[in-house]
Amino acid sequence: MKLHSNPWLRTAYARLWVRAKSIYGEPLWVAVNVGFPFFTSFSFTMVYRAYGLGAYAGFAILGGVMISFWGNVLWSMASQFNWDKQVGLFEIYISSPAPITAILVGMSLGGILGTAPSAAMVAILGWVIFAPPIHPFWPAVVLVFSLTLASLYAMGMALSSLYLAYGREADSVNEALHEPVSLISGVYFPSVGGISPFPFAVQAAASLVPLTIGMDALRQSLGFPIKVAFIPLYIEALILALMALILLLASSRALRFLENKGRRTGSIAVRQR
């Protein structure tokens, strides 16, 4: 099947290209984006080293890598349609024959491509400076990393429909969500499993967030020194795949519902600011 003959693929490619170009067209963005994840993971790595357990330093470096993607999901996926609506772009999406799911998928892939350089820089700098002990099984790392990103960006797609409905609260909701989700997902420390500081009920609730399962699976596949695993790795991979599928379907349905409702009530292009 040729790319140019399929409108879905053409749309996804176009949206991917725009997003990737916005980063790679201005390489300084990589240096700018790397700042916060790097310094945060540097601080937490120093906490592990300063207070007794340098062997866990890798948790913080991995956290810095994944927080880059989580930030991208929140700020450039979940709230993107809301911003597009404010500048009139969403109206064009809706009135064009371009499938909305293709736009979302293209946006996700572009987001991943755009975030990858800064995430890689955090990983490289962290590993060069701190050299944490890891014993990775690379095929599992690649599989789990891909599934984690798939489920995380599918969550971003689902959130984008929610933000589209709620409008101007998006920025404040993003600010309120960023830290708590990082906390319960255990971005910088294992929030689930044997060495989690949290009670079982919190661990169970945290497991509903794809990032939690993804972080745990990544820690296992990278061979971090965790004696007791939360769930076996292959089950976590299956859960991540399932989450990605469910969230993808949910986002597609939610957007279709909002689109239909917006058409009926004539509010689809109403700007709320």
Add this chain to the structure above:
Amino acid sequence: MSVLRSIVASVRVGWYREFNWTNPLLGFSMRTVGPLAGVIAASSVYFVGSSAARSFSPSQLAFILIGAALYTHVAAYSWVPTLAIAEGKWTYVFPQVFISPHSSLPYLTGRTLASFFSSTLTVIVSLVLSFFILSSVFNTSIPFTVTPLSVTLLFFAMLVNILAAFGLGLLLSAYALFATKFEWALPTYVAGLLMVFSEALFPVSFLPHPVSDVANVLPFTEFMRASRQAMIQGGDVYSYFSYIGLATLGGVILLAMGFLAFRYAENRARRLGVIDKKTA
């Protein structure tokens, strides 16, 4: 008097900007959730690491708890002048403020003070909540000194730190007057740097020389140390005032630098005609 009126009006503008998008209680709760989660996350990192190494100490937990809470406090309001300019360019507020006589500095001061007051409230609530949550979850007793004197000393340290935070804010604002694309990301960069260099989570002596020497004399570091002397058992008043003295000195120097940089940048921006420039 007109300057004072401008500052008070700007404080009100700042509060409306922060809370008026919803009802004040919801707005306040949502602003507290982030710092609270940040404090618990930093404390959990310490707990996981030190428990595995069998080196857990409640006083070190108190050290991290205070540092994590106050770091978010400083990061929350020191970037407000930059935000007021960057956002103000897009909403046409800042050019309007600028063309009214002698208003930009009182406006930025008022916006910063508004954010200082609200983030002081959120950080106090975060500290109290995280104290109870962490004491219960980690099953430990966190050695805080909570007396009228210690709380007053903590507030005094916070007030003193406005000098340095506003100075930093003005330095960033001087850049924001000219910037058209990276100014939004700059505060997160600065927040990250503060986390590393202000002794928020670990003693700066763990940093390599000469970085540790620079971090050691930053007013933010002295502010953290003074606050810990006030709030953690074992602190003494002599050390507290020594740190406050150094924080004040550093704060005055940073504020003077920020003021001069902003004035220079403002004059240059006026000459170049970029005060309302939004795109490169």
